[in-house]
Amino acid sequence: MLRSRPTGRPSTSDVELVDVVVGSPEPGFVRVENLVMSVEPYMRGRIGGEANYAEPYPLDEPMLAPTIGRVTDSADESVPVGSLVKHEYGWREHALVPSGDCTVLTHDDLAPADYLGVMGLPGMTAWVGCERIARIESGDVVFVSSAAGAVGATVLQIAKLRGATVIGSAGSPDKVALIRELGADAAFDYHDGPVKDLLRAAMAEVGATGLDVYFDNVGGEHLEAAIRVINDHARIALCGMISIYNSATPQPGPNNLIKLVWRRARMEGFLLRDHLDAREEFEDRMAEWLRIGALRPVHTEFTGGVGGAWDAFLGMLDGNATGKAVVPLTRDPAGQDCKTRESGGMNSPDKEATR
């Protein structure tokens, strides 16, 4: 349960793990045993109280997170027991979910975490950003920050599939190696110097003199460095600014926005909610790319189950995840990662743990 709203960096005392009884579902509800949940950067905004792009999570309630689970009890025949479902009632092991808030997953060939990653919100964010906002085309020079992250690693691969030259940045040598493995033409670790110098070197490596697209996941120094070298008619897709999420005071913005005039460039923020009509084209294309092996899903599984989910969230914000950060919530058969809990029968209450 969320107990307080941090301004700077969140701490352990902002949440509390509690045991509650999860009863049988009332009509129109199902009970779900959660298998895996997602931790995502946007959650930082909903934890803080500032009214920004999404409703804050209420205090003293379990938070929400995209989650995959198996239906263990159902009071709606359209979502029968045994269904694999996607819903938002994460941060708990068992959940009572309105059946209308469940999406029954039919492609059983995907790993559950894939529904949270390349086929989930981060994948669709990457898709919309590439196709509708940045409008990446063959021949574009594309720079993507946080390119080993859930969104960035997908952006990188979509851009390559679209015929672009791609430069990626990330925060560790391992991530840089992954970015190159995923097909980037150049990559750098932003700890190795001023971003503007590293970006210029990467551009030289690929023979580029400017950027047609910058897909921004971080803001701050990266954004200013990218604006320095945009080409005419460049597009900057603003997806998130992880560099500021844990900052209690506003950071100065890029000092070179006048370049947007000189280069007739467009900088545009976007949220998925405006692009839900893209879901079908997105799912079809991504499923095809996954099937033919053109797109590689990347996940990091954090251990500790629901009791470790908050640390997983903070670790993701700190850059300790590669690709999609997920937290398995079900009892680990090996008993190492998650606490073992007694599971009630189909009609008896389960325990729900929420931190």
Add this chain to the structure above:
Amino acid sequence: MLRSRPTGRPSTSDVELVDVVVGSPEPGFVRVENLVMSVEPYMRGRIGGEANYAEPYPLDEPMLAPTIGRVTDSADESVPVGSLVKHEYGWREHALVPSGDCTVLTHDDLAPADYLGVMGLPGMTAWVGCERIARIESGDVVFVSSAAGAVGATVLQIAKLRGATVIGSAGSPDKVALIRELGADAAFDYHDGPVKDLLRAAMAEVGATGLDVYFDNVGGEHLEAAIRVINDHARIALCGMISIYNSATPQPGPNNLIKLVWRRARMEGFLLRDHLDAREEFEDRMAEWLRIGALRPVHTEFTGGVGGAWDAFLGMLDGNATGKAVVPLTRDPAGQDCKTRESGGMNSPDKEATR
């Protein structure tokens, strides 16, 4: 003639007024007696040496400026003597102009300065920014900075004609009064307090809770203040940033660009060169609005002729102009504003003075 490239504020020693002999036009050229020239903010960039959006003016040559003049000698029968023409060879009293660089003006019902203002670059900039970049529609709440300037005063009026609610800002009580006269629903002098507070008060005055459009002519504090209060799907048209043109060091940008994500807003720079295909629709519509009195041209005429043009330019940058800043170049019949010069006959050389 431009003698040096200032970094901070330009000074008198950056230019020199010289007398040169203007001969008869060679084939394909005409000689023009200039009536009035324009001074515009973009010239600051071309005076500085930085390669930005336009070629720097060469040193030790007369600079360029949109200018209206009368042909006094012609070696191209398509541009006969007596034609009223628009060209770029300003900062001089008489000019030899390639006939292909002349536009012969046919609507003799307009004042020469109107061709430089509402029907010229500033007017077309306003048109393109409103119609193609900000896409102002009926019901929009529009904020325009520098709203008593050549571009801003036209933006304000176009926005009102399109059915928007309009808030304007400017730098003096007289300008604020003019902005209201031109039809703005609210207006403020940005010297009266933090822009963010003044903007909020103006919004309250018109019953608006957010901005759908910000037409930015100044950058800096105005831009940050506008971003604070944008509505979902807001459009920010970046036209220029006069607040930084005379600044030798880069100024920090807005600290709240994350709002562009939360509000799914678009910020886009533009230059006229990409929108030359809009000329016909622009001229037709503006001419109609002028004819029916729906649009009011606003000029400031700086005195001193060519000898005062540099001071006029600096004064315009300092905000001492209302509407389009123009400099009459021809001899003043009253002899007060411009130096009287002997004009040669049709085939004899004239003097050309360039500062």
